[in-house]
Amino acid sequence: MMDAIKFVYTVPGDDFSAAGQASADLKSKLKTMGVDPKSLRNIAISLYEGEINLAIHAGGGQITVLVYPDKVQMFLDDEGPGIADIPLAMTEGYSGASDAVRSLGFGAGMGLPNMKKYTDEFDIQSTVGQGTHIKMAVYLKD
Amino acid sequence: MKTYTHSVTLDKDLCQGCINCIKRCPTEAIRVREGKAYIISERCIDCGECIRVCPHHAKKAVYNTLADYTGYKHLVALPAPSLYAQFNNLKDPAPVLAGLLKIGFDSFFEVAKAAELISRATGKIWDKMPKPVISSACPAVVKLIKVRFPRLVDHVLPLVSPMELAARLAKKEVMEKTGLKKEEIGCIFISPCPAKITEINNPIGSKNSSVDGAVAMKDIYPLLLGAMKDISQPPDITAGALGVSWAAGGGESEGIGNTDNYLACDGIENVIRVLEELEDRRFSNIDFVELNACPGGCVGGVLTVENPYIAKTKLKNLGKYMPKSLNSLGKSIPTEMLWDTNLEYSPVFELQGDRIQRFMAYSRLEELLAGLPGLDCGFCGAPTCRCFADDVIRGKAKKSDCVVIMRRQMDEIKSIPE
Ligand SMILES: Nc1ncnc2c1ncn2[C@@H]1O[C@H](COP(=O)(O)OP(=O)(O)OP(=O)(O)O)[C@@H](O)[C@H]1O
Ligand code: SF4
Ligand SMILES: [Mg+2]
Numbered sequence: 348m349m350d351a352i353k354f355v356y357t358v359p360g361d362d363f364s365a366a367g368q369a370s371a372d373l374k375s376k377l378k379t380m381g382v383d384p385k386s387l388r389n390i391a392i393s394l395y396e397g398e399i400n401l402a403i404h405a406g407g408g409q410i411t412v413l414v415y416p417d418k419v420q421m422f423l424d425d426e427g428p429g430i431a432d433i434p435l436a437m438t439e440g441y442s443g444a445s446d447a448v449r450s451l452g453f454g455a456g457m458g459l460p461n462m463k464k465y466t467d468e469f470d471i472q473s474t475v476g477q478g479t480h481i482k483m484a485v486y487l488k489d
Numbered sequence: 490m491k492t493y494t495h496s497v498t499l500d501k502d503l504c505q506g507c508i509n510c511i512k513r514c515p516t517e518a519i520r521v522r523e524g525k526a527y528i529i530s531e532r533c534i535d536c537g538e539c540i541r542v543c544p545h546h547a548k549k550a551v552y553n554t555l556a557d558y559t560g561y562k563h564l565v566a567l568p569a570p571s572l573y574a575q576f577n578n579l580k581d582p583a584p585v586l587a588g589l590l591k592i593g594f595d596s597f598f599e600v601a602k603a604a605e606l607i608s609r610a611t612g613k614i615w616d617k618m619p620k621p622v623i624s625s626a627c628p629a630v631v632k633l634i635k636v637r638f639p640r641l642v643d644h645v646l647p648l649v650s651p652m653e654l655a656a657r658l659a660k661k662e663v664m665e666k667t668g669l670k671k672e673e674i675g676c677i678f679i680s681p682c683p684a685k686i687t688e689i690n691n692p693i694g695s696k697n698s699s700v701d702g703a704v705a706m707k708d709i710y711p712l713l714l715g716a717m718k719d720i721s722q723p724p725d726i727t728a729g730a731l732g733v734s735w736a737a738g739g740g741e742s743e744g745i746g747n748t749d750n751y752l753a754c755d756g757i758e759n760v761i762r763v764l765e766e767l768e769d770r771r772f773s774n775i776d777f778v779e780l781n782a783c784p785g786g787c788v789g790g791v792l793t794v795e796n797p798y799i800a801k802t803k804l805k806n807l808g809k810y811m812p813k814s815l816n817s818l819g820k821s822i823p824t825e826m827l828w829d830t831n832l833e834y835s836p837v838f839e840l841q842g843d844r845i846q847r848f849m850a851y852s853r854l855e856e857l858l859a860g861l862p863g864l865d866c867g868f869c870g871a872p873t874c875r876c877f878a879d880d881v882i883r884g885k886a887k888k889s890d891c892v893v894i895m896r897r898q899m900d901e902i903k904s905i906p907e
Contacts, residue, residue, distance in 0.1 A: 352852055371765060379879065380851040381839035384639040391769045416848040489844055 351413040351420075358398055360407030360427075363451065369410050370395040377419070383488045389465040390419050390485045396458040397423045397481060403448055404428070405479060418467075418486045426478040433471055437463065496551050496686040497535050501525055503547035508867035510539040510548060515757045516633070520880070521870035531837040534632040535684040536757050536782040537791035550683035550792060552705050555593055555712075561675030561701070563667060565659045566594040567652060570601040570728075570736035571681040571787040572706055573807060574800035576717070580810045582733065583723035588716035589679075590724070592709070597724075598659035598676070601732030604651040605816040608731060608744035610826050611646060613818070615747045621767065621775045622646055624741055629684040629782035630760055631693050631832065639834040640768050644778075647828040649694055651735065652678050652685060656699035657825045678703040681736075681790030682783065694828030705792040729815045730808035737801045738786035741779045744814075748776040755781040755789065840882070854882045862893040 354376070356369035374391045382390070394410070401408035405427025413420040430436045436443070437459050444454030463469040468484035506524035511517075518532035519539060526547070528539075539548040558564060566589040573582045582599070589597050607626075615622070625631050625646045634641050649657075656676040663674050680686050680703040692698040734740030739753035752775050754763045760780045766772060783789035788804065789797035840850045858878040869890045871877035880886035889895050 349848070350852070352848075352855055370769075374765070374769075376851075378637075379838060379840060379854070381836065381841075381844075381847040388640060388769060395769060395771075414848075414851075416845050487844065 349416060351415050354412040354414070356398075356410040356412075358401040358408050358410060360402060360405065363402060366399050366402040367395055369398050373412055377414070380414070382419075386419075386485050386487050390421070393462040393465045393483055393485070394421055396462050397421065397483070399453060400458050401425050401427075403444065403453060408478075416487070418484050420468075420482070420484045423481040423483075424478070425480075429475040429477055429479055430471075430473040431475050433473060437471070494687070494690045495528065495530060495533050495535055496683040496690075497528065497533060497537060497540060498549055498551050499526055499528065500547045500549055503545045505545050505547070507544070508872070509542050509544060511867060511870070511872045513538050513542045514872065515761060516636070517872055517876050519872075520886075521867075531835070532636065534629045534636070534782075535682075535687040536629040536633075537683050538757055540683070540791045550686060550705065552680070552683075552686050552703050552708075552792075554708060555677075555704055558675050558677055558702055562669055562673040563595045563663055563675070564593065565656075565663060565674060565676045566597040567600050567655045567659065567676055567678045567700065568597060569652070569679055569681050569685070569706070569787060570599075570604065570733045570740075570804075571790060571793060571800070572679050572709075573601075573733055574736050574788050574804040575706065575710055575793060575795045576714075577803070579803070579807050581726050581807065582728075583726050584717045584720055585713065586726070587720040587723045588713040591716040591720075592712045594677070596659075596663060598655045598662070599726070599728045599732065600651045600655045600678070601728035601735065602816055603654035603658065603732075604735040604741070605728055605732040605744070605814050606818060607648055607651055607654060607826065608741070608746070608814075609816070609818040610648055610822045611745050612747050613822050614646070614648065618646070619644055621752070621772065621778045623767075624777070624779045625693060626650055626735070626741060626779075627684065627781050627783075627787075628688040628693055629682075629757070630780045632684075633757075633760070633782075634764065635832060636835055636837050638764050638768050639836070641764060642832050642834050644767075645832055647694060647831075648822075648826050649692075649828065650685075650688065651732075652688070652700060653692065653695070653698060654826055656701075660699055675701045677701060679706055679709050680704065681706050681787045681793045683791065684782065694830055694832065696830060706790070707792050707794050710794045726811070727815060729812040731814040732816070733804065733811065734808055736787045737804050738781050739779065740786065742777055745777055750775055751777040751779060753779040753781075755786050756784045757782045850882055854878050857881060857888070860894075861891060864893070866892075868892045 405425035408425030411422040439460045440456040442454045442456035448454050466483040467486045470482045473479040504525045511519045516532045518529045623644045686703045689698045689700045731744045738755035742751035742753045785797035788800035840847045861874040865873045869877045
């Protein structure tokens with residue numbers, strides 16, 4: 348198997364204006380690589396949602412991306428508050444966001460469901476008080 | 490194949506080989522080689538940004554002067570609406586139109602009139618389009634979408650530009666009135682920008698343009714200033730405030746009438762940001778997107794005279810006294826308003842080859858980049874280290890063009906004991 352190309356991004360927890368930078372950066376790189384437009388969109392959408400969640404709900408975190416010829420894997424790791432009820436958090440429309448966050452236009456409760464919907468592999472592990480770990484993958488087409 | 494001709498070019502004698510333009514080009518289309526800048530044709534969108542920033546005025550728009558258009562029996566002026574915003578104290582565009590007739594044109598066809606018709610046609614094509622609909626009026630933006638945003642190509646409004654429509658209608662009108670043949674009539678656009686001039690040679694959505702040439706607004710301006718004095722019988726205006734308002738960002742959106750949910754954005758960097766987010770479907774509830782490459786809209790075009798923001802105010806004042814609109818369409822959209830050629834994505838920024846080859850090439854790019862200093866100094870002639878690495882991978886530059894690498898190599902040679 349060919350060596351993966353690795354990108355690492357740190358997402359700050361206190362800077363909303365920086366949110367979205369990692370997914371934008373990855374998107375432009377994958378565009379140069381000529382990733383098919385549909386996969387590219389799926390990657391950009393799911394990573395963007397994950398990135399925003401890191402910034403808003405987890406006080407920041409880290410994104411690791413591994414690019415293979417046939418898939419792109421994305422790992423989102425944080426040491427935030429964790430999620431007590433994962434099935435509930437995964438429900439469309441459920442949001443634990445504060446009013447302050449909602450006033451910024453986030454908090455529709457669509458982030459996690461969309462991450463699952465737009466990826467080919469999705470796994471979430473979380474421990475309250477310790478953090479959340481998400482692993483996603485999108486398969487690339489010709 | 491017809492080659493793509495740009496109207497932005499370089500005056501080699503004036504170019505000092507500095508890096509102002511390569512750093513500011515939004516599509517990384519300029520490199521400095523052997524002390525002179527050059528433009529990579531497939532990447533250039535003719536936005537005119539390099540003309541704006543070049544301190545030596547070496548970047549120019551190529552266009553003709555009025556005196557060059559001698560081969561026609563009848564010359565029609567196609568004034569862009571932004572022309573009206575260049576003058577003080579106008580109550581309507583009539584004095585400008587009268588001026589055009591005095592400086593050598595036999596007639597005029599207001600592009601603002603064509604713009605009003607396009608607003609009407611947009612309303613009619615509306616239901617068939619995926620949302621958001623993206624305006625196709627600014628050729629720099631359309632070219633940008635064509636080379637960088639494959640997923641947005643279908644959202645671009647498939648109607649010809651107001652300039653093109655004006656020429657088509659003007660030809661018909663003059664042919665009927667005078668009995669002249671099509672070739673005997675010259676339709677000359679009074680342009681605020683190089684992008685529009687390029688559009689004449691490389692039409693969007695059709696194979697050939699009915700526009701026969703263009704002159705720069707800033708060249709016509711002094712002639713008009715003189716000619717606009719002592720006008721006894723100004724002609725009737727043919728467009729209202731709606732058409733004229735297209736000259737500034739937001740004007741086109743206001744005229745659509747199908748939705749209030751529009752986004753109007755100007756300035757090429759802002760435009761790129763919006764397109765990126767549109768591509769990721771981040772504005773789910775927006776119906777129409779108007780994008781103008783120039784700050785403030787066409788009033789900010791590089792071939793205009795007036796400060797764009799002052800021009801915007803003048804435009805607003807002008808609109809106050811004018812009728813709202815003077816043009817309407819019948820039930821269906823006439824074919825001359827529709828594109829007959831689809832917009833197709835041309836992947837000029839992507840690495841070539843099959844999926845594996847592209848992956849390998851990209852892998853080498855990252856590896857090479859990791860060994861570069863990361864200073865983005867521009868000495869290699871590329872705007873950034875990443876862009877330079879990209880050039881090397883494509884065989885367009887040599888690794889030793891990087892001064893830091895070159896020096897490292899020299900040091901290694903020197904350190905070898907004799
Ligand atoms: N990394 C995380 N750490 C802690 N809690 C999280 C994390 N990610 C999501 N959550 C919780 O799960 C809920 C649902 O997340 P989801 O992304 O689906 O919706 P949202 O962020 O509230 O709204 P939207 O993403 O639509 O703006 C969040 O409101 C939050 O309470
Ligand atoms: S905004 Fe108007 S003036 Fe500027 S490039 Fe586009 S069409 Fe030309
Ligand atoms: Mg979310």
